[in-house]
Amino acid sequence: MSAWRTSLPQASTAAVQVDHAFFWVLLISGLILFVLLVLIVGFVIRYRRGSPAFRGPLPKSFKHELEIGWTVATTFLAIFIFWWFTAGNGLPPRAAPDQLEVHVVAKQWMWKTQHPDGAREIDALHIPVGRQVRLVMTSQDVIHSFYAPAFRLKQDVLPGRSTELVFTPTELGTFELFCAEYCGTQHSHMKGEIMVMTPAAYRAWLPRQPHGDTLAHEGEALYARFGCGACHAPGSQVRAPKLGGLYMSTVLLRGGASVKADDAYLRTAILEPRDQIASGYDPIMPSYGGVATASDVEALVAYLKTLEKGGEP
């Protein structure tokens, strides 16, 4: 039998918070359990059948004061724990300026990650220590869950949608990555490693990777392969919306509504083009739902985000 795990590294800022919360809730519930055990065992011994203990009626004050007392106390304690650990920490952290955005695609049964400069990995993720990381994750098939116990992080990865995890690694080393949402036959084989490196080592590591392309470059290639330019290029015969500077601009929709062209909008526009039709254009674009894979869509979106106004493709 190999080594016996008795502790888990605290490898992120979140890990410290979670362990802190865990400690206090453990202490509070341990105290409650201890008091109850003492009372139950004490009563059991003192009032066992045949013991000489006094067994008269309860004192009058005992009844309602006690009940109302512990009801109120329990309510306050519950609200207190909620306020202390959830109300403040339940919402995701704010984005840091030097945030590192890594794209993660999950599929049965592997993790594919891609760094901003195009470095690709399978079942592995290298990140520099001390820098905030934002994982943008999507699934190609069923629901998976990105679980890194050492970071105390977990987030389900859904098909047709992207979910995010924002965290800051604080410790160097190699840590486990699991899939925590049951995803089929080889669910328990869907594992990986997260390598936290010094920033210098990360910079040195990046170029040595099986360097695919940057996500945006890959998106550019896909743009050409799918023939998007046939309609979207400035000189095209077909009238289609211009894509330069589209990201984060406000798009007027047919019917008068308007929408901000964020990641979700771009993704929907590729997969379900007739869902939100830009004002002044005909709904003629075909859906790329069955054509572009989840990672293709991520690449296309990354490419669209790089296009400046006027800098048309």
Add this chain to the structure above:
Amino acid sequence: MSDVAHPAAPDHPATPGSAVPPDYLHDGHTLRSWLFTTDHKRIAILFALSITLFFFIGAIAISVVRLELVTPAGDLVSDDTYNKMFTLHGIVMVWFFLIPSIPATFGNFLLPLMIGAKDLAFPRINVLSWYLYVAGALLTVVTIIAGGVDTGWTFYVPYSTMFSNTAVLTAAMGVFVNGFSSVLTGVNFIATTHVLRAPGMTWFRLPLFVWAMYATSLVMVLATPVLAMTLLLIVVERWFDLPVFDASRGGDPLLFQHLFWFYSHPAVYIMVLPAMGVASELIACFARRRLFGYSFMVYALVAIAVIGFFVWGHHMFVSGQSPYANVVFSFLSFMVAVPSAIKVFNWTATLYRGSIGFDAPMLYAFGFLGLFTIGGLTGLFLATVPIDIHVTDTYFVVAHFHYIMVGGTVSAFFGALHFWWPKITGRLYPETLARIAAVLMFFGFNLTFFPQFVMGYLGMPRRYHVYPPEFQIYHVLSTSGAALLGVAYVMPLFYLIWSFRWGARAGANPWRAKGLEWQAPSPPPRDNFLTPPVVGEPYDYHPPEGPTAAEEQVA
């Protein structure tokens, strides 16, 4: 009236000049007289036999799982078999054992007796409810024969609708059909409690077991249909290929989870509320004490049933649900902890100044109390969003819900079985063996599930066929605990069957308990009572006011 033993009533107190009706066990001996019965007691027995069968099917499935997990490599069974086994365990144990466990057996048997009625309000619907259970159970058996299903008991989409190539349809239909059995039982219980209480049996004189059945029925009636519809939508998507949850066609897989947990969280209360009712009966009887804070206990039961509907989102903190919804559901989950805590405090306070006996049912009740408390307290961890993010979908959650559903409900089920066994069969069980089984069950349970809390916190994900070797020691402990637990479950099977034939005759009220069911003969005849039962204050074990004779002497 002080705590004086009732003279043991004869089995059949014959009134002069009238023939004594046969007890329900001897009221017809043909198979037909059982299969077409409308007697709530016989239907309870039919349910008891069927859920026992399914309990063992579920137990065999989990034995394979636990044996596989003795080693970190996947060496005993293939991953596919492993997945089918834990799925089978979940589906069978949740829907074909735990949900009907106490309500359909003890609820069926005792509810009319406890309120002084001859039967449930709709006896034919009651037997229909058993047939629906059987139909659902048969579909589950068909599922097993067809090679099993590997979706997990939660049937999460899109795995269940588009990716699994196992018998999802029959499994889902089995649960669907079984749902109607729950609904009909619930309708029957609610109507019976409202209209068939004996004269003098006011709402605040009802035993807490009846209140628990009432609250449970509320959940059954209002939550189960949503599950039925959700499973139907899975069938529609899988079989007819119509888009419902499919993300590639505009659907939202999280909608499935919302609808599923809208039922499945309250379903936890379908399992545990009856156990709370049982514990209340046992603790009051064996502490010889009026239940502390009766009315608070009632309010707490109803509050748990109602608030239990508002907390389903705490199963979805990492699912991609909005973080704002997480905060709302976290708050509501903390709120449902309050009535649960009140119940534990009141049971403890009931022991104060009691006269506590240690018969087997009471040992089971103590087991329930301890295990339910641990299960409930670990619920606080899971309601706290940051902690839940780390421990959800790990063995921590597995341990938590087993503490509630097995530690709580199954302990109470066995407590009830021993407590009412004399009423059901007219015989006494062997006390020493029963105490050994009760103690064994408590220790076996803790050995099985406590290590799971630890390994869950250390990052062991659930539903894993192979796992990092550093967790092996915990799995070995867990499996050895499961073996003990298995012995503790099988023991009663043997000595109870033995006592059914050779046990000592019980008399009407061997525990000197105060519920109306003890005024009927053991076993009761078709119409339950030979003479109309006399309704008094509930749990009148100890005088509420005024000193007893002994205390007067002291003064």
Add this chain to the structure above:
Amino acid sequence: MDERRREIWIRPLLTWAALCVLLAATCALAYVPMGRANLAVSLAIAAAKAGLVGVVFMRLFENNPLNRLAAAAGPIWIFVMFLLLFSDYATR
């Protein structure tokens, strides 16, 4: 038609007439562009119709109060379900 027969018919028949008027109204209003209010209006009319059927045809206020309790449970639970469901969908 004697007096007693008329008494049997009169209230249900009036209710039926009201239901028909409401049906015509909801059908006509559906063609009036009101944006999002179209759904609200048509559901409000549906609720009114359901209320009429419940109160008159199903004699909700002639029988015992228990039935009203049971009848209220369904709508209340649906309300809670939507409230909490949209605590997710409205803030996602």
Add this chain to the structure above:
Amino acid sequence: MSGAFLKPPFENLERQHVAVSFGMWIFLGSEILLFAGLFAGYGVYRNLCPDGFLAAGRETDIVYGTINTAILMTSSLAIAVAGRAARAGFGKMAWRLLIATIVLGLLFLVLKGFEYREDIEKHLIPGAGFPLAQKGAQIFFTYYWVMTGVHAIHVTCGLIAVGRLAVAGRRNLAWLAGSASEDATALYWHLVDVIWIVLYPLLYLTGRAHG
């Protein structure tokens, strides 16, 4: 006469009536939650894909929908009056009204069948060849088929229950007035009507004012 209708475990007829109608009301509460599972999905998807739902809503046949609503409302009237007539001692009239209810219910199903045929001819079944491209339009039609299908099953169950009343009532007209079944069956039939009243705006009135 009351003895004939009294069933165990009840000891008086009034209590039995209370129990049966209350039991039916609880069951109806459960039925409402069954449809709530569908309403929830409909509500969520209508919110997620409003355009698809409005476009798809225009494709259902409002003529069939409206006529069928009127038919079910009328059948509800018939069975409501049948109950009142039975209790007032007009057994024959009550029996005729039950037959009218059955006829109207069957008419509803027949029209629904014609409507389904028309929907199939227009390829309004989600999948290949579905005419609308907007996101969510197919999901609308999934809900259309499931909602109307589950409702049609309820109509069928209701027809069987009313048919049972009519058969039993034909032999013994007094039975209609005395038995608690009449009340319970009528309640069930009214619920089927109420559900349709809610389905009607969701499936037939959606999107009519747009486009």
